[in-house]
Amino acid sequence: MPSGRRFVIPFAALLMAALSAPAGAETRLERGRYLVESIVACGNCHTPQGPNGPLPGMALAGGLKIDDKVFSAYTANLTPDRETGIGAWTDAQIASAIREGKRPDGSIIGPPMPVGLYRGLSDNDVAAIIAYLRSVKAVKNKVPKSEYRIPLPPSYGPPVGRVADVDRKDKVAYGRYLAGPAGHCIECHSPAGPQGAPDIENRLGAGGLHFIGPWGTSVSPNITPTGLAAYSDADLKKVITTGVRPDGSRLKPPMGTAYYAKMTGADLDAVVAYLRTLPRK
Numbered sequence: 001m002p003s004g005r006r007f008v009i010p011f012a013a014l015l016m017a018a019l020s021a022p023a024g025a026e027t028r029l030e031r032g033r034y035l036v037e038s039i040v041a042c043g044n045c046h047t048p049q050g051p052n053g054p055l056p057g058m059a060l061a062g063g064l065k066i067d068d069k070v071f072s073a074y075t076a077n078l079t080p081d082r083e084t085g086i087g088a089w090t091d092a093q094i095a096s097a098i099r100e101g102k103r104p105d106g107s108i109i110g111p112p113m114p115v116g117l118y119r120g121l122s123d124n125d126v127a128a129i130i131a132y133l134r135s136v137k138a139v140k141n142k143v144p145k146s147e148y149r150i151p152l153p154p155s156y157g158p159p160v161g162r163v164a165d166v167d168r169k170d171k172v173a174y175g176r177y178l179a180g181p182a183g184h185c186i187e188c189h190s191p192a193g194p195q196g197a198p199d200i201e202n203r204l205g206a207g208g209l210h211f212i213g214p215w216g217t218s219v220s221p222n223i224t225p226t227g228l229a230a231y232s233d234a235d236l237k238k239v240i241t242t243g244v245r246p247d248g249s250r251l252k253p254p255m256g257t258a259y260y261a262k263m264t265g266a267d268l269d270a271v272v273a274y275l276r277t278l279p280r281k
Contacts, residue, residue: 028124032132035125039183039267041259042129045112046075048141049214061085061139066112067212073112073146081138094130099160108152111197115156120181122165168266175274178267185271188254189220206281211254218252224278236275237268 026034036042047054048063062077062085080087086094093104101108101115109115121129166177179185186200191208193199198209207222221227228236235246243250243257251257263271 028128028131029135031125032128032130033135034262035129035182036132038259038262039178039271040129041183041256042078044254044256044259046078051214057137058139058141060133060136061141062143063141068112070150071111071146071148073110073148074144076109077139077141077143078133079136079139079141080134081140084140084142085138086133087138091127091130094133095126098126098129101156108155110146110148110152114184114187117181117184117187119157119160120163120177122163122177122181124165125182126163168270171270171273172277174267175270175272178271179274183271185223189223203281205275205278211252213253215252218254222281223275224281225276226280228275233269233272236272240268240271 043054043060045064045066046060046062048058048061049055060078062075064075066073066075077085079085082088086097089097089104096102097104097109099115099119099121101110101113103109166174168174186205187198188209188211189205189207190198190200191203191206193202205222205224205227207220207227209220211218211220231239231246239245239251241257241261241263243255245251260268
């Protein structure tokens, strides 16, 4: 291969290869449902909220407003509605939106969409998520345009090539995948850097990111071994899935405990194993 050249396999080809792969214990739709409704927790941002929680009949229909110093963002409608959702998009276009932050019209998707982490989602998991999004109820819900008070990047990097699955038998590596590209735990639990984005490179997992919403202001805790020293594995899994700390106090939104409660025991074990390996901050 010539030095310095980059070869990118079109997502459509990757999808066809994935479709022809031998069937495993779960179907692609089952995998997609599990990811979206648990660790990836798409509805935590993409389902509009009312005073009593998610609005009935509006799952993944978008419109939740997320305010920050540098943006007022409205989450997109992810349902198959052809006019206001993603029903008219091809699978490749949806994949590009997820992993490259680019809409079919070429415009860039801004924060808080964690595109930088989603670039690491495996081809099979992206295909599974798309299959599930195709299956949900179409909801007509036109979402206002987001406003950014900072320039958005022209791109989040070169086109994403092939991304292989992470071996689930490697507990720490799979936990890193779940807490990173899939669940983006490290995005919310790393403090803001000089440009306002979470400083994953230098302060991974150190907490301190502020979230403003109907609940007031919540601050993400330190999830490195420094912050978790007093938690047993059982304590930590209870906090993740119920939002209740060992002392009985409760976590505030946007911690997606209702989604994480649907994670398998093996996936929870993997996430905890990975968090135990983070550098102390």
